[in-house]
Amino acid sequence: MGCGAGKVLPEASKKGYVSVVQSIVAFSKAQDDDEPRKHKEKTKSSWLATGSGAHHQPPSNTRQQALRDGQQQDKVAKYRAKFDPRVTARYDVKALIGRGSFSRVVRVEHRATRRPFAIKMMEVKAPGGREVCASELAVLRRVSHANVIQLVEVLQTPQRVYMVLELATGGELLDRVVTTGRFTERDATRALRMVLAAVGYLHGLGITHRDLKPENLLYYHPGADSRLLVTDFGLATFGGAGRAKGDDWSLRTTCGTPEYMAPEMVLRRPYSCAVDMWALGVIAYIVLSGSMPFEDDSRTRLYRAILRGKYSFRGDPWPSVSSPAKDFIQHLLASDPAARLTAEQAIRHPWVATMAAGSSMRNLHRSISQNLRQRASRTSSRCPSSTGGLSRASSSAGRGRLMSLDRNQESAHRDQYNDT
Numbered sequence: 001m002g003c004g005a006g007k008v009l010p011e012a013s014k015k016g017y018v019s020v021v022q023s024i025v026a027f028s029k030a031q032d033d034d035e036p037r038k039h040k041e042k043t044k045s046s047w048l049a050t051g052s053g054a055h056h057q058p059p060s061n062t063r064q065q066a067l068r069d070g071q072q073q074d075k076v077a078k079y080r081a082k083f084d085p086r087v088t089a090r091y092d093v094k095a096l097i098g099r100g101s102f103s104r105v106v107r108v109e110h111r112a113t114r115r116p117f118a119i120k121m122m123e124v125k126a127p128g129g130r131e132v133c134a135s136e137l138a139v140l141r142r143v144s145h146a147n148v149i150q151l152v153e154v155l156q157t158p159q160r161v162y163m164v165l166e167l168a169t170g171g172e173l174l175d176r177v178v179t180t181g182r183f184t185e186r187d188a189t190r191a192l193r194m195v196l197a198a199v200g201y202l203h204g205l206g207i208t209h210r211d212l213k214p215e216n217l218l219y220y221h222p223g224a225d226s227r228l229l230v231t232d233f234g235l236a237t238f239g240g241a242g243r244a245k246g247d248d249w250s251l252r253t254t255c256g257t258p259e260y261m262a263p264e265m266v267l268r269r270p271y272s273c274a275v276d277m278w279a280l281g282v283i284a285y286i287v288l289s290g291s292m293p294f295e296d297d298s299r300t301r302l303y304r305a306i307l308r309g310k311y312s313f314r315g316d317p318w319p320s321v322s323s324p325a326k327d328f329i330q331h332l333l334a335s336d337p338a339a340r341l342t343a344e345q346a347i348r349h350p351w352v353a354t355m356a357a358g359s360s361m362r363n364l365h366r367s368i369s370q371n372l373r374q375r376a377s378r379t380s381s382r383c384p385s386s387t388g389g390l391s392r393a394s395s396s397a398g399r400g401r402l403m404s405l406d407r408n409q410e411s412a413h414r415d416q417y418n419d420t
């Protein structure tokens with residue numbers, strides 16, 4: 001999922017939006033370690049770890065556990081030292097949650113209130129960092145919705161921006177699918193309704209997310225009644241969604257994660273917020289089956305499959321999945337963006353609206369988990385450095401998040417894939 005070399009920057013933040021940020025502290029000077037970051041490393045758990053991942057393995061003895069605890073403490077101390085003292089005066093850094101392409105995310109506690117938060121520290125001096133940060137901030141300052149991660153405060157230095165965010169402790173969407181032991185179409189609709197509510201809200205504000213995928217959907221808390229939150233607005237942009245119907249075709253930058261990219265984006269045609277709805281179709285397919293509708297080691301073949309709209313409902317658990325669920329996916333994975341469901345229409349689709357009334361009791365958990373594990377072991381045998389997770393595995397295979405293709409690659413790219 002990491003943004004590799006060759007990225008083109010997203011649009012800079014737009015002015016004129018009212019900020020929901022409670023306070024902004026602009027620091028005049030800052031300490032900076034400027035440590036070069038060679039690769040993205042995530043330390044949090046993933047659904048894969050229920051099978052073979054290191055993060056979930058039980059300690060073989062207490063000495064090893066103590067060693068691990070010590071290592072974790074060292075890491076926290078290291079991260080704490082990287083934070084500007086004015087930030088640590090306000091927030092106590094408790095644990096490292098993960099790292100993104102331009103960011104480190106830590107769990108913190110507000111010293112005065114003892115309330116927990118996440119701080120996403122972004123390197124604005126890194127190439128591309130300023131733009132990603134500006135996009136994310138522009139969007140986060142504008143939004144306030146139960147299913148969208150909430151920005152609480154922004155602290156900044158010349159080198160870094162510290163976004164204080166509400167803390168999501170419930171794990172990623174697929175973690176929950178795997179760990180609950182029971183997963184039905186009703187559960188899938190429950191999750192998708194929350195995502196659709198968020199996406200409908202964003203599109204209504206004229207915001208296109210452009211990187212919707214299961215890893216960017218986090219549960220607020222571990223309980224069964226938790227809200228699901230859309231996160232990671234680094235590629236989000238204003239435009240393409242002005243009328244919330246996907247008829248504002250003003251976006252052009254090719255970006256996102258290849259497996260989730262809509263055909264019009266693959267073709268580098270002007271696109272709209274309908275690209276988010278395609279990504280939701282991919283997410284729905286994954287959530288119901290544990291497999292990807294479009295997947296290939298070769299980026300060329302992957303894009304061709306996307307352009308052909310070539311996916312199938314073969315193999316487990318598809319025979320057990322209801323026709324309305326498949327119909328829902330088909331209306332999102334519609335090659336013609338104008339024919340694709342909008343968020344508003346998707347939430348009214350009979351499968352979603354009835355919460356899969358006709359098929360809610362079938363337990364799909366076993367097949368989904370099996371497919372996820374099989375995919376993970378296939379990926380890790382091809383690229384042993386993979387730490388697991390759908391996108392992380394993809395990333396190791398060289399198919400992580402893209403910001404854009406170079407302008408001069410544009411026509412060659414279109415010729416290469418537009419052969420269907």
Ligand SMILES: Nc1ncnc2c1ncn2[C@@H]1O[C@H](COP(=O)(O)OP(=O)(O)OP(=O)(O)O)[C@@H](O)[C@H]1O
Nearest residue numbers: 001002098099100101103105118165166167168232
């Ligand atoms: N508010 C939050 N609460 C809990 N965990 C979070 C929060 N925000 C981000 N994370 C986690 O922190 C990690 C890093 O997230 P971040 O958004 O910085 O990068 P990313 O999306 O993983 O990578 P990239 O920047 O390449 O897209 C992820 O594992 C993410 O799930």
